[in-house]
Amino acid sequence: MQDADGVTASRISLFGGFRIEKEAVGPLWLTGKRGPAIIAYLARCPGMSATRERLADLLWGDSDSEHSRNSLRQTLSVLRRDLSRAGVDLIHSRKELIGLRPDAVRVDVGEFESGLSARSAPELETALALCTGPFLDGFYLGSNAFDEWAASERERLLSRALESMEKLARLVDAESGLAVADRILAMEPTREEAYRLKMELLVACGQRDKASRTFEACRSILKKEFGVDVSPETRALWQSLSAADVSSGQQSVNGAPAVQHTGRPSISVADFVNLTGERGDDFFAKGLVHDITTALSEVASYIVISGLSPLEKSGEESRASAPRARYMLSGSVQRSGDELRVNVQLVDAVGGHNVWAQKFDGHFENALAFQDRIAQSV
Template structure:
């Protein structure tokens, strides 16, 4: 296999021992250690290039500048010679930059990390099979900067492998899950969560004694290695196994069963629902409080992707060997609690969600109602709590705090319900999200959160084809986003939403400014990173786009909008001319979100660019089956944002035409130089 320009390709394997192979899969022998180290570092750099000065400092930190530069020149010369012997020429120099020809280099780490977003067990298993061992296992130079960089990558990739292997273990059947649990313990023998997973799977399969033995092994290991006690979640699971109430016929308690069932889903933060405090003197309000806890627990258990631990007032026996002499409550990452107050016939329920680990409140809300409508009041509170908790935990996962004022209770409920429909991201859910946000704004016309929500639901509906492309929709979305930023200037969510509205309006440079502002407010916000990656790609800043897309994927999780971050990578790779990788990434996007037509259009273009004509035709038919009106005259700009550079834009349309997208009417487009051109 060669690239489009005839350059022979190589595959660099960084997971496990370093390996580099040519297109015939022959192992290429490299001289010394610094050549492999240089290849490894460049393969992980944004754009696969780095300044000479950085490389010299990285690999020869104990030498002066002149000696380090000279050593770098010699290493590059030897590395080129070794590669040329195998018929490979992938090293290139551009002024003070040394880099690799990205279109001719495959890297296992990229395929590994991209594949971890897979939803199916088969695809996830394929990605995890690439993890042959620790990053650059056995490659040590003695240069502190290189060792620190490699150690950071090694730890990060190990964490991703561990988390994804645990996720896969909860998606497959019990026997296969236990095999994966053992693999986790081989990869990291001191990871308590892996022992807990093994216990849960053993308990679920009726192997109670083995589960208890696993607990003892873990407890002994933690005591010996670190001098610490077993964690509270592990203790709670052990307690459920040894409780006399279980007996021979009930080896796993209901709490443990809840843990196992909830563990089958993606992501599993745990929430305990505490008893609500009755601050009134009336017994009936105590019954109301207990009923409310039951309603909330049931509602959370039905729709949320977390473990719900109820009856937190129950106590557990101290685990063997633990220093604690007193009973403790069942522990969870988050604790939901509250209180009941009464004034005549009026009831007030105060609810708060606390991060037990961090010791701070995540969310709080007050609900008012009438005692004669107690059941209806309970239902309304439970539904509102489910919406709020789901969204707040998503923001917590992204390390984002919503700074916009929430508004009165009904506005909060409508906004939260709108956002739940928004995150579903279908052509049916998005109009519903717009309707709910409109109702919230009608109640509170000055509420920044309602404005922000209506703006993003409109722009995403346009991107989905759920709203007709009309200037009025774009202008209103933009005006709402600008108003929400004016109201709360330091709200990074509002800045990202304004950036997306500006992109929809074709104002790419202004959109980048807003995204940069959002990142300056919160560098860990994955949506901001993903959005700026697409904006950089549209402007032709490919290296920056690839870097930001990688950061977005690293910071994000396999959540409901992860596909959009991967689509940013596709837009960048296509602009870079790396059509093979763009095609692979586009396939993943479409597998994850088949009705995301924007992603499917890049699938068609990348397939056509790589000569996969049958696949390209299939991709176009996929797009037209959902949006029959699409054609070369209205697809870009119109439905898909336009690349700023004419060469990128023209190539995108050319590939779509080659894939079979209908011509449509001739449309006048404005080029980046201000000239007009006819596009068919």
């Protein structure tokens, strides 16, 4: 890759250790560990720059100010010499600031974090492929400040990777999702969320016996490592999955159609309650439900089940025919004059607890714009 001036950018890899290389040259050899430590830290700083004082404290915190400043100057001199031999102009300084040239470098961690906002499975897989190992794996400087910073980044990036892998597992088909869930558990064997994910996917694949063994494995490792039982959420999920009918098209005892699992969570959008009783507010509430359903349907991460209007079905008939979903989105609308208030809540239908809730205030004269704002927020 080249920058705007046609200069080949260097690549810094911080996952799995430290590595810097230049296209057509290969890996660059740097003297000692403090030079690479400076590059690694600057690569993660806003603007890829930091003050001399910060770098001196980070790498030589046990020394007095004068000694640490001298050590920093010497290390920077050696680092520039090593880079210059490879034809790499990477370090720049301006008064009290030391930095990397952002246009002359690519950093795997930065590309990884940018890619995690992807909404499609292929894009997310590309981002996750950059995480080839723990952040600065095996790189220890012997400076408490630097090693603590690296450990904190290592933990933060691992958490982001695991959360994104769980997201990926719900974007792909159930069998592919199972492979992702197994990767998560290999990286973090005590991650209870991953066991719940795997249980759901196994049931979706019709493998109830393996889902049962997964639940027991979760109980066993939590008991062994922490001396605790599974969380109420995990137990409730297992009880729900055990009773669920996963056969395609099969009806439950009360006649409600079972939602076919595809590795993605299902959300049912219920009709919003009109608390003021005005007919005009009924139309607003119905329009809001339609807008929210449309907005959620555009997100590939979910299966959206729209609620049935009471004008279409009511009473026992409505309850009996309503599809069962993992999550239920509901809300209420109330108006006082021109002032509107909408309360929205998302409930985990398995665990029975609130996942998210928010209050929105607006004006009736701008009802359509207000609907759009709520739908996009949800």
